[in-house]
Amino acid sequence: DVKVTQSSRYLVKRTGEKVFLECVQDMDHENMFWYRQDPGLGLRLIYFSYDVKMKEKGDIPEGYSVSREKKERFSLILESASTNQTSMYLCASSEGQGANQPQHFGDGTRLSIL
């Protein structure tokens, strides 16, 4: 089974802090994704990556950056956290470029910015 591991289930940070959310997958998947999930808004794509050192902006990249130095690890960075970034963050991975490939999700990180 695919295992996508997010480093923290719950995280509390302060406004202005630099925040790192880590995601690791163990299936050698090419693609990795970061979403945020908010009630009534569903999942919105922040950034994604099709390969090491490669990144693409999703629908809501403002205030975020990402890093993919190794194939199995995809980090989401909040450069200067703000209260409107309080949310559930989901990491996902998938194999190949086909539309048929399902995305596999981690357990999520519930981030609170105070």
Next chain:
Amino acid sequence: AQTVTQSQPEMSVQEAETVTLSCTYDTSESDYYLFWYKQPPSRQMILVIRQEAYKQQNATENRFSVNFQKAAKSFSLKISDSQLGDAAMYFCAYSKRGNQFYFGTGTSLTVIP
């Protein structure tokens, strides 16, 4: 732009009964896939079922089946013989080449014992 609409924020069903969750989508693509994901409370999102756009036959996975109407751009999920473990948030998703997913806003399903 691709959009996915789930018009039912909340649904409830009696245990052992059948419930249908609605999903519509908008696209100009011809080659795409549709998915239903389930997210139980405080648990991981998992794949329930997927449908290939070029296949007319509706996908089925045990108690879960879809009603795919390509011309109407409709993709509903039917859960038969509902069980308590089916209680979850359900998300409809659209995927095109490049494996970018577009998710609906979700339907929260309650199963009444």
